[in-house]
Amino acid sequence: MQHTLNQTHDPAARSWVDSANAEAGDFPIQNLPFSVFRRRDADKTFRGAVAIGDQVVDIAAWASRAGLEGMAGEAARACAQPVLNAFFSMGPSAWRALRHALFAALHERASSRDRAAIDASLIPQAEVEYTLPAQIGDYTDFYTSIHHATNISKLLGLNGVSPNFKSIPIAYHGRVSSIATSGQRFHRPMGQIMLPGEEAPIFSPSRKLDYELELGIYVGQGNAAGEPIHLDQADSHVFGLCLLNDWSARDIQAWEMQPLGPFLAKNFATTISPWIVTMEALAPFRLPLSRPDADGKPLPYLDSDHNSTTGAIDIQLEVYMETAHHRAANLPATQLSHTSFRHQYWSIAQMVAHHAIGGCNLRPGDLLGSGTISGPERSEAGALMELASNASEPVTLGTGEQRSYVEDGDAIILRGYCEKAGFARIGFGESRGEVLPAKC
Numbered sequence: 001m002q003h004t005l006n007q008t009h010d011p012a013a014r015s016w017v018d019s020a021n022a023e024a025g026d027f028p029i030q031n032l033p034f035s036v037f038r039r040r041d042a043d044k045t046f047r048g049a050v051a052i053g054d055q056v057v058d059i060a061a062w063a064s065r066a067g068l069e070g071m072a073g074e075a076a077r078a079c080a081q082p083v084l085n086a087f088f089s090m091g092p093s094a095w096r097a098l099r100h101a102l103f104a105a106l107h108e109r110a111s112s113r114d115r116a117a118i119d120a121s122l123i124p125q126a127e128v129e130y131t132l133p134a135q136i137g138d139y140t141d142f143y144t145s146i147h148h149a150t151n152i153s154k155l156l157g158l159n160g161v162s163p164n165f166k167s168i169p170i171a172y173h174g175r176v177s178s179i180a181t182s183g184q185r186f187h188r189p190m191g192q193i194m195l196p197g198e199e200a201p202i203f204s205p206s207r208k209l210d211y212e213l214e215l216g217i218y219v220g221q222g223n224a225a226g227e228p229i230h231l232d233q234a235d236s237h238v239f240g241l242c243l244l245n246d247w248s249a250r251d252i253q254a255w256e257m258q259p260l261g262p263f264l265a266k267n268f269a270t271t272i273s274p275w276i277v278t279m280e281a282l283a284p285f286r287l288p289l290s291r292p293d294a295d296g297k298p299l300p301y302l303d304s305d306h307n308s309t310t311g312a313i314d315i316q317l318e319v320y321m322e323t324a325h326h327r328a329a330n331l332p333a334t335q336l337s338h339t340s341f342r343h344q345y346w347s348i349a350q351m352v353a354h355h356a357i358g359g360c361n362l363r364p365g366d367l368l369g370s371g372t373i374s375g376p377e378r379s380e381a382g383a384l385m386e387l388a389s390n391a392s393e394p395v396t397l398g399t400g401e402q403r404s405y406v407e408d409g410d411a412i413i414l415r416g417y418c419e420k421a422g423f424a425r426i427g428f429g430e431s432r433g434e435v436l437p438a439k440c
Contacts, residue, residue, distance in 0.1 A: 015028070033429075066101075138362075139367045142368060144169055181273070193252060215242070216369060235348065282313055312342045314341070
């Protein structure tokens, strides 16, 4: 099981790469997240990498020098490709073999031969660029935060959350072509909007552009069409997690979601962080999944003792806004909220099991969005619509500016990390997206 603790979770482990031992760094030796990269303005070919401190390990270069054999060698060759789909498809044993080989070679007690092979394959993160780490065949975005659902229902004047929320992990099929890595810049979307008190819609740039704080869930091994993924095996089908911003045009969404789901309101941009933190690295931060007794048990295919005791993950998540004023004055971005993934009503395993139960075949590299992650307090809201109460209580930034929704020139930055006494802190890096004016 990927929840099992092993030597890679040892908080005393240190790397001979000095930057990996920095206090509160995102990428210590206990993390080792995966991505694809190339040298900025130099290389033309993207290939697999692992983060360690402020460096990346070029997997192709390392594997050629290290003489890896067996499963670790096969996994390294698959990971050295321009996308990680082949590596994902190999499954947990291969993922673990490669990660453990990297851990051993990066450990302060690594042999001189192993250290030399890695040392010759390190490149500073400041000198590289990233792209999507996998060829994403399909993207499904869930709706799994009871706090977000409750807040949005109140703001829209609805009588509570929909009755099916506590019965199934709700989701819609999103758009793959507009997913991009951190640094994405996109134009404000155009669409039809029904203004209050009017009888006909107008065509206009969105006036209520919002972000949504989410996690991206990468499918590792898939399943055959018609074959369900049982709940207690679902985690073994997930390679790892990234940060995900599901940009949303609330005014376009309000008009078009009658009666079907989001379309133009969400198909213009989705911004993800480049690094994928493995499920193995997240094992120390598992918690029981919270479900009120009054809600009863979910149907049997969504319920198990294992999921109830380990289904939640305590991932701390932060949202920041950086305006043009911040940049001009060289001021730090303003933090908007701070919450935890542990508050989600449905677990990752439940999302995967439900996705496949009707016969859907998930494939390596498919991406699932967790749904907006909001906690019980207003300061833990995962969307600006919640924080600003649908524009009735604008948020005041550190610059003195106010925001009800995201304006042109604003950048939204997501950050995430895990901390727990007795274990090393691990992080996710960041997801950054900036809004440009609409192309009218």
